[in-house]
Amino acid sequence: MNLLGLDTATAASAVCLLRADGRAFEVVPQVSALSARPAHASDLMPAVALVLEQAALRFGDLDALAVGVGPGAFTGLRIGIATARAIAAAQSLPVRPVSSLAALAAGAETELTLAVIDARRGQAFAALHRGAEEVWPPFVADPATLAERIRTASGTPDAVGDGAVRFRDVLEAAGARVAPEHSPLHVIRALHICRLGRSAPVAAPAAVIPEYLRLPDVTAQSPVAHP
Amino acid sequence: MILALETSCDDTCAAVISPGGEIRSNVVASQGLLHERYGGVVPEIASRRHLEVVDAVTSDALERAAVSLDDVDRVAVTQGPGLIGALLVGLSSAKALAAARGLPLVPVDHLHGHVVASTLEPDPIERPYGCLVASGGHTFLARVEEPSSYRVLGQTLDDAAGEAFDKGARLLGLGYPGGPAIDRFARDGDPEAFRFPRSLPGEGLDLSFSGLKTSLLYRLRDLGEEEVAARRADLAASYQRAIVDALAARIEQAIAEERLERLAIGGGVAANSELRRVLGERCRRSGVGLWAPPLALCTDNAAMIAAAARHLVPLPYPEYLALDAAARLGPEATRAAA
Ligand SMILES: [Zn+2]
Numbered sequence: 001m002n003l004l005g006l007d008t009a010t011a012a013s014a015v016c017l018l019r020a021d022g023r024a025f026e027v028v029p030q031v032s033a034l035s036a037r038p039a040h041a042s043d044l045m046p047a048v049a050l051v052l053e054q055a056a057l058r059f060g061d062l063d064a065l066a067v068g069v070g071p072g073a074f075t076g077l078r079i080g081i082a083t084a085r086a087i088a089a090a091q092s093l094p095v096r097p098v099s100s101l102a103a104l105a106a107g108a109e110t111e112l113t114l115a116v117i118d119a120r121r122g123q124a125f126a127a128l129h130r131g132a133e134e135v136w137p138p139f140v141a142d143p144a145t146l147a148e149r150i151r152t153a154s155g156t157p158d159a160v161g162d163g164a165v166r167f168r169d170v171l172e173a174a175g176a177r178v179a180p181e182h183s184p185l186h187v188i189r190a191l192h193i194c195r196l197g198r199s200a201p202v203a204a205p206a207a208v209i210p211e212y213l214r215l216p217d218v219t220a221q222s223p224v225a226h227p
Numbered sequence: 228m229i230l231a232l233e234t235s236c237d238d239t240c241a242a243v244i245s246p247g248g249e250i251r252s253n254v255v256a257s258q259g260l261l262h263e264r265y266g267g268v269v270p271e272i273a274s275r276r277h278l279e280v281v282d283a284v285t286s287d288a289l290e291r292a293a294v295s296l297d298d299v300d301r302v303a304v305t306q307g308p309g310l311i312g313a314l315l316v317g318l319s320s321a322k323a324l325a326a327a328r329g330l331p332l333v334p335v336d337h338l339h340g341h342v343v344a345s346t347l348e349p350d351p352i353e354r355p356y357g358c359l360v361a362s363g364g365h366t367f368l369a370r371v372e373e374p375s376s377y378r379v380l381g382q383t384l385d386d387a388a389g390e391a392f393d394k395g396a397r398l399l400g401l402g403y404p405g406g407p408a409i410d411r412f413a414r415d416g417d418p419e420a421f422r423f424p425r426s427l428p429g430e431g432l433d434l435s436f437s438g439l440k441t442s443l444l445y446r447l448r449d450l451g452e453e454e455v456a457a458r459r460a461d462l463a464a465s466y467q468r469a470i471v472d473a474l475a476a477r478i479e480q481a482i483a484e485e486r487l488e489r490l491a492i493g494g495g496v497a498a499n500s501e502l503r504r505v506l507g508e509r510c511r512r513s514g515v516g517l518w519a520p521p522l523a524l525c526t527d528n529a530a531m532i533a534a535a536a537r538h539l540v541p542l543p544y545p546e547y548l549a550l551d552a553a554a555r556l557g558p559e560a561t562r563a564a565a
Contacts, residue, residue: 041550048548078277082315083322087326217271218269
């Protein structure tokens with residue numbers, strides 16, 4: 001199965017093509033991309049075209065898509081999901097949604113992994129994984145609440161992700177280990193989206209939507225006029 | 228066939244038109260009710276909804292046109308202006324769809340779409356022509372010489388006409404969106420009952436509507452609650468008359484200065500019955516042809532985006548892969564002629 005995987009939950013665009021022969025062609029984002037201005041609209045599709053070219057495949061050779069559905073930055077997630085769904089629609093392919101936090105945790109290869117994505121506004125999206133098992137499903141919390149939960153965890157989790165870097169002090173004080181700031185472990189790799197996607201169930205395209213975990217903020221932004 | 232997507236604000240739109248400009252389908256999934264209780268469009272709610280329905284709306288447009296993707300030879304999409312998060316859903320979808328089929332893509336200026344909506348079949352307007360685009364986000368007069376571009380003759384310096392309707396309706400307690408509400412109430416009112424200012428700043432063709440709502444606000448204070456309740460229809464009719472008069476005055480001026488023989492109107496405000504009546508009368512008197520397309524082509528829609536794309540140079544695959552949305556996109560950004 002030729003599987004194309006995307007993730008846009010953080011500011012970094014991640015793309016991987018897992019070819020049927022098992023070879024992976026991947027665009028691995030730089031760690032610095034996590035703190036840069038998101039540029040999914042300009043980065044994502046060129047990366048898709050690049051991995052296809054490297055793998056000497058065309059869109060018509062794809063068998064399925066896997067896409068990170070977050071939680072993460074809303075606009076970024078929508079770009080990744082709209083892209084995956086449109087490619088799937090154009091080629092009549094199945095789409096397999098994958099948790100971006102699970103993909104982040106899978107890259108850490110530690111026993112007990114706390115995947116943390118910066119949720120902005122002083123909050124974090126987080127999930128706890130023991131190997132492939134999801135101990136805590138994704139949730140959104142402020143750092144103090146997250147720290148409290150870490151203290152109840154059985155074991156010392158290794159925390160990864162842009163949220164782990166952002167809230168390092170709080171997480172370390174609560175007993176978690178956080179990889180050094182420039183460790184590539186903080187980046188979500190689309191290779192892991194692909195690997196998890198291989199066994200993930202296929203979802204109806206319309207059901208592939210971001211895991212928002214937060215209601216739209218209506219008070220912070222005043223409504224705009226209707227055109 | 229041209230397949231077009233438009234998601235610049237709160238309507239998810241897809242359309243299929245033929246190279247000759249016949250509308251094969253024009254699908255709009257409106258979010259009006261979702262935003263009603265906020266009195267305006269909430270960008271995050273709009274963006275979420277776009278993503279939920281964009282694929283369904285696209286396949287619906289193909290189905291109603293009785294074509295498949297095999298029949299599509301270019302994809303058009305609104306690049307801006309609009310809500311950036313909303314634009315990005317349509318743009319991402321269109322780019323990926325075009326790329327996966329190896330099709331060329333045409334990024335379109337939303338305002339260009341409004342300007343050329345009247346060039347579609349069955350009654351396409353001939354060039355050159357003048358056009359009023361009036362909506363909640365934009366109000367301007369344009370001249371169209373070539374279908375690939377337009378020249379702005381004048382525009383509002385502050386609020387858009389639709390915004391003036393919305394704000395007026397809110398002050399009058401008539402609900403949202405304001406245009407249709409005021410239009411409805413005004414039918415039973417006397418448009419001469421109250422005098423509101425027609426602000427026509429400068430010698431040129433610019434407009435201004437921000438003073439109007441202030442004037443209404445003061446008038447409502449002076450009248451007091453009971454009187455306002457009793458004369459709501461008169462207030463709505465007079466307020467509407469002021470907006471329509473200002474627009475009509477500038478249009479007449481533009482027709483004279485530019486020696487226009489044809490006029491098109493577009494944007495949500497073009498649905499206003501008083502505006503249609505007044506312009507119809509004046510155009511008839513002066514022998515100017517008036518193109519007031521059906522409502523579905525005035526409010527946001529993808530057929531107009533496809534209409535603009537007919538006359539623009541498409542970007543071949545893979546030139547458009549890095550294309551980004553633009554919250555602000557002006558006439559100067561309109562792409563060169565085909
Ligand atoms: Zn519009």
